[in-house]
Amino acid sequence: MSRWVLSVERRIAAPADEIYAVVADPDRHRDFDGSDALRGVAEASSPARPLVVGDHFSMNMDLRGQYVMTSTVVEAEPGRRFAWQSRPHKSSARWRSAFGGRIWRYELEPDGGTTLVRESWDLTEEPLRVVVGLGRPVARDAMTASLERLARLVERS
Template identity: 30%
Template sequence: MSETSISANRVIDAPAEDIFEVLSLPAKHPQVDGSGTVVSGTDQRIQQVGDVFVMNMNSDVMGGDYKMENHVTGFDPKKLIAWKPCQEGTPVEKNGWEWMYELQSQGSDSTEVTLTYSWGDANPALLKKMSFPVFSESVLEESLENLAAAVSDK
């Protein structure tokens, strides 16, 4: 863990292609989410850096139901997918935290997946308003566990 990020990793018994297929479809994210805040996502597959996908969310801390626009910041098929979330209607520069999944093939049926949650680019005003990290390392570990289950159910 650094001062501005936390990570978890796990080997998943599935090819990188199958894992990437789950991660690049926002409708699958509620199955993967370890925080319990993701309610639903769009059926439109993420295809490139610059894509924006909307997630329906729910959290008591955020006052109940809300939407997040996720701006894709990293995309390399079967290797990397990353996005910066921001509340719907808020410029992405106002948030600045990022989720990143890195996939490293360990053979034809096994992939090491590293999930990183970083807030190094978070807006200073947001850093004063919220206490980072908002999510713990255990949330990342649960997300990876959920990802393994989602891939096996594919």
């Protein structure tokens, strides 16, 4: 792993396909967002779910102020991995070149009746990665909370 990639893992007692269906559907992201910043989908380029590489979705956010982030699906391998790259919405054109480019990635490794889920925060393409990277402890806590919430959503009791 690169020094610009932060990952957390959790084994979840659910099939990879069920987990993938949740993480590949932006309408469900608020259900497991550990940062509590997501307010919901603002718009999506396709109503079909799960999304595929090249699809876009915009999320209403509120983290020390309201804003919109637009994401492009950059990886989509059903049951295995799903990732999107986020940038400020086109309405925030002055910020698009300075901020954005981070990739949120979910990798799924099925193992019998469980799945190892790895969430990564990849700053490799983030222009201000040194500054944004200062948020690593907060990001780690939020990702850990996201995986806990995801487990609660998909695990059978």
